[in-house]
Amino acid sequence: MEPNGTQNVLIVGVGGQGVILASDILGVVCMNRGYQVKKSEVHGMAKRGGVVYSHVRYGAQVLSPTIEPGTSDVLLAFEPAEALRWSKYVKPGGTIIVNSRKRIPPAACQDRRMDAPTRYPQGIEQALRGQVGDVRQFDAEELAVEIGDHRMCNTVLLGALSSVCEFELQDWLGAIAASVKPKTVERNQKAFLAGRNAQFAAMRDSLPSEKCEMSRSVTCLDAPEIAIHDSWCKGCEICVVVCPQACLKMNERNRAEVVKAEACIRCMLCEWMCPDLAVRVQ
Amino acid sequence: MATAISSPAQVLLSGNEAIARGALENGIRVATGYPGTPSTEILESLARYDSEHYVSWSPNEKVALDVGVGAAVAGSRALVTMKHVGLNVAADTLMSVAYTGVRAALVIVVADDPGVHSSQNEQDTRMYARFAELPLLEPSDSQEAKDFFQLACEISERFDTAVLLRSTTRLSHSKGMVTLGTIQPSRAKEYEKNLNKFVLVPSNARVRHEKVVERTGLLREFAETTELNRWEKGSSEIGVITSGVCYQYVKEILPDASVFKIGLMNPLPIHRLRNFAASVDRLLVVEELEPVIEEQLKANGIQAEGKEYFTRLGEFSPERVRAGFQKAGVLPMPKAPETAGAAAAVKENLFRPPALCPGCPHTVPYLVLKKLNALVAGDIGCYTLAVYEPLAAIDTTLAMGCSIGMAVGLQKGGDGTRPVVATIGDSTFFHSGIPPLIDALYNNVKITVVILDNQTTAMTGGQEHAGTGKNLRGETARTVDIATLCKALGAGFVEVVDPYDVSAVFRTLKSAIQYDGVSVVITNRPCVVSPATIRTTPYAVTAKECNACQMCMNLGCPAIIWTEEMHEGQHKVTIDPVACMGCAVCGLLCQTNAIIPLAADPARRTV
Numbered sequence: 078m079e080p081n082g083t084q085n086v087l088i089v090g091v092g093g094q095g096v097i098l099a100s101d102i103l104g105v106v107c108m109n110r111g112y113q114v115k116k117s118e119v120h121g122m123a124k125r126g127g128v129v130y131s132h133v134r135y136g137a138q139v140l141s142p143t144i145e146p147g148t149s150d151v152l153l154a155f156e157p158a159e160a161l162r163w164s165k166y167v168k169p170g171g172t173i174i175v176n177s178r179k180r181i182p183p184a185a186c187q188d189r190r191m192d193a194p195t196r197y198p199q200g201i202e203q204a205l206r207g208q209v210g211d212v213r214q215f216d217a218e219e220l221a222v223e224i225g226d227h228r229m230c231n232t233v234l235l236g237a238l239s240s241v242c243e244f245e246l247q248d249w250l251g252a253i254a255a256s257v258k259p260k261t262v263e264r265n266q267k268a269f270l271a272g273r274n275a276q277f278a279a280m281r282d283s284l285p286s287e288k289c290e291m292s293r294s295v296t297c298l299d300a301p302e303i304a305i306h307d308s309w310c311k312g313c314e315i316c317v318v319v320c321p322q323a324c325l326k327m328n329e330r331n332r333a334e335v336v337k338a339e340a341c342i343r344c345m346l347c348e349w350m351c352p353d354l355a356v357r358v359q
Numbered sequence: 360m361a362t363a364i365s366s367p368a369q370v371l372l373s374g375n376e377a378i379a380r381g382a383l384e385n386g387i388r389v390a391t392g393y394p395g396t397p398s399t400e401i402l403e404s405l406a407r408y409d410s411e412h413y414v415s416w417s418p419n420e421k422v423a424l425d426v427g428v429g430a431a432v433a434g435s436r437a438l439v440t441m442k443h444v445g446l447n448v449a450a451d452t453l454m455s456v457a458y459t460g461v462r463a464a465l466v467i468v469v470a471d472d473p474g475v476h477s478s479q480n481e482q483d484t485r486m487y488a489r490f491a492e493l494p495l496l497e498p499s500d501s502q503e504a505k506d507f508f509q510l511a512c513e514i515s516e517r518f519d520t521a522v523l524l525r526s527t528t529r530l531s532h533s534k535g536m537v538t539l540g541t542i543q544p545s546r547a548k549e550y551e552k553n554l555n556k557f558v559l560v561p562s563n564a565r566v567r568h569e570k571v572v573e574r575t576g577l578l579r580e581f582a583e584t585t586e587l588n589r590w591e592k593g594s595s596e597i598g599v600i601t602s603g604v605c606y607q608y609v610k611e612i613l614p615d616a617s618v619f620k621i622g623l624m625n626p627l628p629i630h631r632l633r634n635f636a637a638s639v640d641r642l643l644v645v646e647e648l649e650p651v652i653e654e655q656l657k658a659n660g661i662q663a664e665g666k667e668y669f670t671r672l673g674e675f676s677p678e679r680v681r682a683g684f685q686k687a688g689v690l691p692m693p694k695a696p697e698t699a700g701a702a703a704a705v706k707e708n709l710f711r712p713p714a715l716c717p718g719c720p721h722t723v724p725y726l727v728l729k730k731l732n733a734l735v736a737g738d739i740g741c742y743t744l745a746v747y748e749p750l751a752a753i754d755t756t757l758a759m760g761c762s763i764g765m766a767v768g769l770q771k772g773g774d775g776t777r778p779v780v781a782t783i784g785d786s787t788f789f790h791s792g793i794p795p796l797i798d799a800l801y802n803n804v805k806i807t808v809v810i811l812d813n814q815t816t817a818m819t820g821g822q823e824h825a826g827t828g829k830n831l832r833g834e835t836a837r838t839v840d841i842a843t844l845c846k847a848l849g850a851g852f853v854e855v856v857d858p859y860d861v862s863a864v865f866r867t868l869k870s871a872i873q874y875d876g877v878s879v880v881i882t883n884r885p886c887v888v889s890p891a892t893i894r895t896t897p898y899a900v901t902a903k904e905c906n907a908c909q910m911c912m913n914l915g916c917p918a919i920i921w922t923e924e925m926h927e928g929q930h931k932v933t934i935d936p937v938a939c940m941g942c943a944v945c946g947l948l949c950q951t952n953a954i955i956p957l958a959a960d961p962a963r964r965t966v
């Protein structure tokens with residue numbers, strides 16, 4: 078607790094993971110326990126796969142709706158890279174609970190150079206441990222899928238959070254019942270208990286090591302050369318359309334022409350698709 | 360949902376929900392606005408209450424304000440909501456309603472976005488209040504958001520003026536506990552004609568301007584006594600003048616300082632501030648964005664420090680306010696942070712820009728426009744995300760509705776080597792795309808206008824508009840058909856195309872850019888996440904067929920990611936079956952037939 082007795086919980090994840098609902102439920106639990114509560118998040122771009130966060134603060138009196146870095150009691154991360162992004166918010170002696178399922182953004186898969194790696198941080202767990210002693214990583218999605226609904230992942234994680242909070246089980250189950258759609262109350266409560274029990278079952282130290290080592294293939298190719306047999310080309314434009322790298326263009330005589338040979342990634346589509354065998358990639 | 364409560368009197372409400380509640384407790388009869396983050400949820404929340412007030416989306420902020428002014432002139436209390444940049448659109452009406460005044464309360468809620476979380480700029484609405492000489496109230500939490508609404512109504516009627524209520528992203532989207540009052544029925548006063556007041560011909564306008572100056576004088580006196588402004592006595596060493604959410608940060612970080620909290624931002628209580636300044640050894644101003652308070656203090660000869668420690672840029676937070684006090688020497692400097700070298704290196708790869716959803720109907724038109732080497736004047740909406748790699752198909756994005764007019768300029772002022780195309784969403788088209796289309800048609804400019812009709816206002820969370828067939832309360836409404844409208848304006852080339860049909864989009868756009876005049880192409884697939892989630896069988900990649908050509912990766916679909924299996928130095932791909940919504944577009948692009956519906960692959964049916 079901070080000097081003025083405010084407790085801070087930061088919940089983070091990626092758009093669509095249910096961060097906000099989870100923090101709403103925590104807010105209800107705190108309020109029903111008679112605490113003052115403030116919570117803060119930013120909607121907008123977040124929905125489209127961007128970063129989502131929710132600050133929850135409770136205590137006798139809460140002023141700022143946001144948490145200062147280095148003062149959060151708990152960081153509940155729905156995704157490993159997001160845990161890393163927000164880890165500086167955790168106070169010394171605080172706890173990080175993290176879902177081990179990665180969400181690799183499409184932006185991480187765009188480097189078309191030979192053997193370029195996926196742009197996703199490696200060694201997250203060590204980095205987290207280097208900062209905060211108490212790191213609890215587990216696969217929440219697996220538990221959710223066991224219950225039969227991958228969307229319950231957020232409730233599983235909330236269950237894990239409950240294992241480090243002061244509130245009674247009944248407070249949580251009641252808040253869940255009050256906050257989710259009536260049809261899904263039972264499943265959500267089950268998911269909550271799965272996450273909670275998994276934590277209590279001391280999953281905390283046996284952490285699966287990072288699997289995602291780069292397998293670098295060492296094919297070394299010279300810069301490709303695209304040759305177009307001008308008199309065979311009848312101007313159907315197929316190669317221009319199929320080239321994923323836009324290396325080709327129709328020229329003013331309506332014949333295909335190479336404009337960006339350096340961008341070629343040797344996928345061979347133009348050569349394969351040309352009905353007149355006019356294109357060669359070497 | 361999260362408003363479930365233990366005691367009936369207190370609930371957890373966001374700033375926006377609290378404003379809506381304030382409107383109800385003060386008998387608002389007409390409420391209008393145009394969606395815009397972070398203001399959108401005010402009207403949405405109001406529409407969920409079952410009462411007889413009129414609540415509606417207007418096509419743009421100016422229309423919304425016109426409706427609000429009309430209601431207030433008729434004698435009913437009115438609320439108008441918008442985001443900060445929306446006030447630019449409504450500014451013409453705003454500057455004049457400042458002259459006319461009202462007959463019943465008119466509260467204009469404007470939500471600013473310091474830090475540009477989801478906007479095109481971070482302009483400060485307090486400057487508008489000074490420009491238009493309108494009172495502006497600035498609450499600091501949800502409870503105040505509701506309480507200030509009542510005071511806004513009282514000021515509006517007592518001083519015969521529209522009132523601005525300023526929120527910020529942090530206030531609008533933070534939840535706090537609110538004590539509820541009772542909902543008041545709305546009533547309309549009897550109509551009274553008053554030509555001198557409500558018809559701004561020059562002779563009347565001159566007289567009304569005098570009234571504005573007179574009113575500002577009265578408001579200045581009021582500012583000196585109102586409880587909206589609060590002097591909180593503390594240590595005499597440091598005095599802080601602050602407002603809005605920053606007040607909370609200041610109280611948390613300097614609990615012992617003397618604080619002057621400003622709730623009525625315009626006009627300022629200069630006499631009280633002068634006394635406050637005299638009561639402390641050092642005076643600091645903590646205000647987000649522009650130095651509105653600080654400059655007025657200085658203009659009145661009151662010494663204060665502010666922007667040298669607290670930046671004009673971006674959003675404040677407890678840590679930034681603390682750093683400001685440290686810089687000012689009020690708090691000790693922190694120890695130099697330890698260098699977390701390894702962690703920093705790992706963090707370099709932490710980037711997660713927002714992207715178009717899996718199956719978004721905006722994807723293919725941009726893929727094709729890039730192929731056609733078009734010069735694309737973009738607009739504001741989800742489709743703005745096509746500016747990022749790999750689509751990277753947009754040349755300009757400025758403000759709402761700018762695309763078509765800019766395309767005219769790009770065509771007339773350009774070198775003519777690339778086809779010029781404007782892309783605009785349906786909601787944005789209704790907002791401010793129709794007059795520029797008239798301009799293009801009137802002057803017969805050779806441009807293509809692509810109207811991306813996803814049948815909703817998606818960027819702001821899926822609001823209805825004039826083209827969706829529903830109103831804000833979800834009831835059936837009249838629909839304006841975009842194709843019919845364009846034809847009625849005289850467009851000779853109007854084609855509707857299915858944006859999932861890659862070759863149809865290609866063919867249609869190709870003939871559109873060759874058309875000699877204004878060509879209009881309208882896409883017709885709904886947004887896949889709002890108002891309803893659309894999903895069919897997900898697709899899957901047969902790894903042995905994939906030759907890593909990266910064609911599907913050109914879509915930027917978030918469901919398609921790399922595997923670590925390589926083919927000639929390139930990553931093969933895989934599809935996340937949970938994220939994929941089954942639009943089939945990647946399958947159409949795949950030349951090796953590696954992408955097929957998940958259900959068609961017996962080996963993978965169990966996922």
Ligand SMILES: Cc1ncc(C[n+]2csc(CCOP(=O)(O)OP(=O)(O)O)c2C)c(N)n1
Binds near residue numbers: 442479742787
């Ligand atoms: C003047 C102004 N008002 C409101 C907004 C907020 N805003 C951003 S995009 C958008 C609407 C987008 O709707 P549409 O054009 O249909 O595109 P979609 O997001 O559905 O693809 C709105 C209202 C703004 N940026 N500027």
Ligand code: SF4
Binds near residue numbers: 125716719742888
């Ligand atoms: S919300 Fe709708 S329009 Fe916006 S990116 Fe997603 S699918 Fe596309």
Ligand code: SF4
Binds near residue numbers: 897919941
């Ligand atoms: S079918 Fe392909 S393009 Fe469409 S959502 Fe699924 S993975 Fe993305």
